[in-house]
Amino acid sequence: MDIEKKKILESVTGTDTSFIQQAREEAQAIQIPRSSWCEAEGFVSEKAYKSVMASKGGIMYHTHFCFPDRESMQRDMPALQEQLEKQGLVLDRFGVSLDPSMALPAELRRRSGEKAGLYLETQEDWNELASYSFSQPHLGDNMIGSPASYDSCCKALRAGITTMGNISQFFGWDYPEFQDVEARTRSTVMAIAAMGAHTEDGVLIHSNLDDGYGDKCADMGQLIGMALLEKYIAEDLLGAKVAHSFGDMFHSPYKRLVFLSALKQIHGDEAFGSMVFANKLGREKRNLDLNDAHLCMCMLYDMAGQVRYQTGHAVTVMADRGLDDQVTNEEIVRKLGLAKQLEAYLPEALKTIHFAAIDTEAAYLVMRGRKLRDNILSYLSNYIDIMEPYSVMLAIKKAGVKGLVEELSDKMEESLPTDYDLYSH
Amino acid sequence: MKYATLIDFGSTYTKVACVHLPERRVLMTDRFPSTVHTDARIGLHQCFDAVAGAVGRTALQESLKLSSSSAAGGLRMAVAGLTRSLSIMAGRNAAFGAGAKVLANYSGWLTPEDAVSLEKTDVEIVLLCGGYEKGNRTMVLHNAEILGASGLQVPVIYAGNSEAGQMAREIFCRNGKECFLVDNIIPAVGQMNTGPAEAVIRNIFMKRITNMIGMDRVREEIGEILMPTPAAVMMAGKLLSEGTETDAGLGGMMMVDVGGATTDVYSFNKNKGYHYARMVGAAEPFAKRTVEGDMGMRESSVCVVEEAGAEVMAQRAEVSVGLLRASVEKRLSDTSFLADTPEELRIDREIASQAISISVRRHAGYIEKVHSKGVREIQRGKNLTNVETIIGTGGILVSGTDPNSLLQCAVLQEGEREEILIPRKMRALVDRDYIFYAAGLLREYDPDAALTIMKSSLLEIS
Numbered sequence: 001m002d003i004e005k006k007k008i009l010e011s012v013t014g015t016d017t018s019f020i021q022q023a024r025e026e027a028q029a030i031q032i033p034r035s036s037w038c039e040a041e042g043f044v045s046e047k048a049y050k051s052v053m054a055s056k057g058g059i060m061y062h063t064h065f066c067f068p069d070r071e072s073m074q075r076d077m078p079a080l081q082e083q084l085e086k087q088g089l090v091l092d093r094f095g096v097s098l099d100p101s102m103a104l105p106a107e108l109r110r111r112s113g114e115k116a117g118l119y120l121e122t123q124e125d126w127n128e129l130a131s132y133s134f135s136q137p138h139l140g141d142n143m144i145g146s147p148a149s150y151d152s153c154c155k156a157l158r159a160g161i162t163t164m165g166n167i168s169q170f171f172g173w174d175y176p177e178f179q180d181v182e183a184r185t186r187s188t189v190m191a192i193a194a195m196g197a198h199t200e201d202g203v204l205i206h207s208n209l210d211d212g213y214g215d216k217c218a219d220m221g222q223l224i225g226m227a228l229l230e231k232y233i234a235e236d237l238l239g240a241k242v243a244h245s246f247g248d249m250f251h252s253p254y255k256r257l258v259f260l261s262a263l264k265q266i267h268g269d270e271a272f273g274s275m276v277f278a279n280k281l282g283r284e285k286r287n288l289d290l291n292d293a294h295l296c297m298c299m300l301y302d303m304a305g306q307v308r309y310q311t312g313h314a315v316t317v318m319a320d321r322g323l324d325d326q327v328t329n330e331e332i333v334r335k336l337g338l339a340k341q342l343e344a345y346l347p348e349a350l351k352t353i354h355f356a357a358i359d360t361e362a363a364y365l366v367m368r369g370r371k372l373r374d375n376i377l378s379y380l381s382n383y384i385d386i387m388e389p390y391s392v393m394l395a396i397k398k399a400g401v402k403g404l405v406e407e408l409s410d411k412m413e414e415s416l417p418t419d420y421d422l423y424s425h
Numbered sequence: 426m427k428y429a430t431l432i433d434f435g436s437t438y439t440k441v442a443c444v445h446l447p448e449r450r451v452l453m454t455d456r457f458p459s460t461v462h463t464d465a466r467i468g469l470h471q472c473f474d475a476v477a478g479a480v481g482r483t484a485l486q487e488s489l490k491l492s493s494s495s496a497a498g499g500l501r502m503a504v505a506g507l508t509r510s511l512s513i514m515a516g517r518n519a520a521f522g523a524g525a526k527v528l529a530n531y532s533g534w535l536t537p538e539d540a541v542s543l544e545k546t547d548v549e550i551v552l553l554c555g556g557y558e559k560g561n562r563t564m565v566l567h568n569a570e571i572l573g574a575s576g577l578q579v580p581v582i583y584a585g586n587s588e589a590g591q592m593a594r595e596i597f598c599r600n601g602k603e604c605f606l607v608d609n610i611i612p613a614v615g616q617m618n619t620g621p622a623e624a625v626i627r628n629i630f631m632k633r634i635t636n637m638i639g640m641d642r643v644r645e646e647i648g649e650i651l652m653p654t655p656a657a658v659m660m661a662g663k664l665l666s667e668g669t670e671t672d673a674g675l676g677g678m679m680m681v682d683v684g685g686a687t688t689d690v691y692s693f694n695k696n697k698g699y700h701y702a703r704m705v706g707a708a709e710p711f712a713k714r715t716v717e718g719d720m721g722m723r724e725s726s727v728c729v730v731e732e733a734g735a736e737v738m739a740q741r742a743e744v745s746v747g748l749l750r751a752s753v754e755k756r757l758s759d760t761s762f763l764a765d766t767p768e769e770l771r772i773d774r775e776i777a778s779q780a781i782s783i784s785v786r787r788h789a790g791y792i793e794k795v796h797s798k799g800v801r802e803i804q805r806g807k808n809l810t811n812v813e814t815i816i817g818t819g820g821i822l823v824s825g826t827d828p829n830s831l832l833q834c835a836v837l838q839e840g841e842r843e844e845i846l847i848p849r850k851m852r853a854l855v856d857r858d859y860i861f862y863a864a865g866l867l868r869e870y871d872p873d874a875a876l877t878i879m880k881s882s883l884l885e886i887s
Binding site: 042044048049051052055056 | 481
């Protein structure tokens with residue numbers, strides 16, 4: 001037993017956690033409005049739409065914007081809507097990059113330097129994100145899991161934004177400007193509790209597993225283990241619903257389908273995705289158009305996965321800029337057009353995929369993941385109350401995911417390795 | 426009203442569709458195993474919950490609610506007419522058009538033995554027809570006497586020569602039997618008037634449906650069951666063919682629904698003479714439905730094999746005759762059987778292709794060569810040779826592989842006699858959302874929305 005870890009874990013006790021119930025009660029008072037998109041589509045919630053689309057194997061699309069400011073958003077979004085309508089294309093959901101300072105509590109945020117992304121000050125600023133009738137907003141980074149989790153979560157809910165992340169970032173990211181891990185944990189748990197108060201309204205906590213654990217999990221079974229741990233904390237302990245996302249570090253089409261199958265196995269009929277990503281960063285830097293190859297490969301197999309598993313994950317159409325460079329409307333339209341062309345090949349492509357073999361492989365991931373989750377919880381139970389979510393989250397954060405995964409993974413069984421090395425096949 | 430909640434109480438599934446009326450699109454569809462034999466409210470509430478999940482409870486409560494039912498497999502009818510070619514055909518058209526299924530036909534002078542055999546068929550209603558206006562009365566009154574004196578305790582619809590109507594009704598009333606008088610189905614040569622008979626059949630059907638368990642409470646929540654499901658599908662097909670004032674229809678078309686027990690064939694086209702043939706027999710309706718009760722994927726698969734021939738089917742499915750027969754036994758004993766091997770999938774496809782082929786050929790008319798002065802050919806039945814669109818619905822056509830090749834079995838094959846008046850070439854589509862019953866229900870309220878949702882559900886597969 002690692003003495004350092006023992007000390008860390010023993011320090012994670014004794015906190016008054018009445019703030020969780022308080023957060024729940026405050027959140028219950030929030031009336032979540034329907035976004036403009038929900039109103040236009042006629043669905044009571046984003047989750048209801050996903051459920052219906054998924055049940056008929058429908059393909060949904062997602063892209064991401066890196067607007068430098070709100071003026072750019074106000075200029076580009078209506079123009080994009082017009083272009084999409086002209087081409088008969090649909091963009092079901094969009095994500096936006098918030099300025100990194102949005103992760104910090106408000107008082108620290110204002111003091112930080114020049115803004116590099118969307119900076120939302122008032123409730124109206126948040127509302128604006130949900131004012132576009134042609135697409136539903138999604139908020140990923142620097143929301144739940146950040147030091148400003150609770151405040152941002154409540155503002156987003158009040159705007160009608162009902163899927164927000166990124167819970168894996170709590171465990172996987174750090175904020176040098178904010179070192180108070182207890183306060184950050186408190187805010188994150190409060191945010192999850194707030195989401196849990198509105199599970200019946202269809203709200204979902206997004207978690208991009210690659211973001212949080214990509215460099216900490218050497219194999220896919222371990223990644224599933226972390227998904228299960230998140231599920232335990234957010235769903236079992238706090239009553240929320242998690243939508244797991246992945247894809248940046250999955251180059252192999254086989255592995256993409258195996259992982260999706262595993263997510264379906266752990267979530268069952270309650271599987272609700274956010275999205276599956278291609279490698280957003282792009283492998284080709286000089287000639288960006290060459291990234292179309294990777295994008296199309298990902299899209300075709302991700303579409304096949306949706307037809308088969310019906311998890312409601314959107315297929316993403318970004319593969320070359322990451323989340324720092326803004327793409328043009330023309331590029332988005334072009335890539336949605338590519339996706340539409342690919343859809344025609346889907347029925348024949350499905351015939352070439354051996355789903356039974358994929359599901360069997362996925363079952364091994366799930367077995368390995370369950371063992372890891374159980375081992376971690378069992379280990380923690382020596383030191384903390386594992387029914388108490390604040391303690392569990394703080395303990396894992398302090399102990400470190402990488403160490404826990406290395407020490408507590410089953411050493412006897414092997415599993416599919418992740419494709420973390422971005423440039424290998 | 427923003428939404429319409431459209432429900433079908435079937436004998437296998439209770440189905441629901443929610444339609445966004447202003448935008449004329451289907452928001453969601455779902456289905457649940459039928460509960461009409463236990464309590465229909467269970468299925469109703471499952472449907473309501475599914476719609477509420479999509480649009481919210483308030484929107485559901487405010488939505489337009491319409492429903493259809495094919496519960497208990499459709500009204501069981503017998504038709505007694507004077508001639509096979511005229512009154513029997515007309516009676517069958519009326520029965521099918523109203524959504525019933527015909528268990529027995531009798532033509533000519535009925536005998537007491539016919540009545541006894543009829544009593545054994547478990548019919549629920551008898552359609553007695555025959556005689557033009559100012560035409561034959563004797564035979565139809567004789568048949569009324571035979572039926573009146575029989576042990577049958579079912580309502581009779583009299584749709585024959587109206588001059589004999591009151592007397593026929595007195596015969597039945599004297600014998601303690603209920604009798605409905607409707608307009609003559611064949612009032613004159615070349616004329617057909619099945620509407621009044623269909624309306625009465627439908628009303629009796631509705632009354633029977635509402636007597637099922639839980640249906641009275643269903644009525645409290647959703648209003649009256651509007652119509653039998655086949656009638657809703659007929660109305661939908663007619664709308665899709667004809668279009669509305671603002672949106673064109675598809676023109677002449679056919680629909681095929683291959684089910685477990687039956688294959689339903691619908692055609693929507695004006696019957697015209699093939700080449701110079703003289704048309705004889707009962708006038709064919711624009712919207713025609715036939716139900717082949719011996720052509721199904723499960724309960725009646727053995728009949729398909731008997732009709733088509735086991736050796737032929739086995740060869741086409743590339744299996745042994747023994748395997749084919751054993752597979753059919755499996756389907757008979759377990760109607761929920763799902764084909765799970767390549768051989769079983771081929772057998773399923775072969776059963777479907779034969780069911781479609783045989784059913785369409787029974788539905789269509791044919792040319793008879795004659796040698797009389799001035800006439801070389803006579804046409805009996807409906808000419809479908811100019812129909813070029815076929816829509817498939819039913820499990821194997823919507824979710825199976827290569828439904829196009831199955832639907833193309835409705836087309837005249839190489840080497841086949843040209844006397845069979847089936848289509849010569851076809852554009853094939855499938856109703857991927859199972860939305861036709863819903864469109865039929867919606868038609869009276871918003872025909873443009875009904876037409877739009879059907880067109881959106883169609884997927885071209887040829």
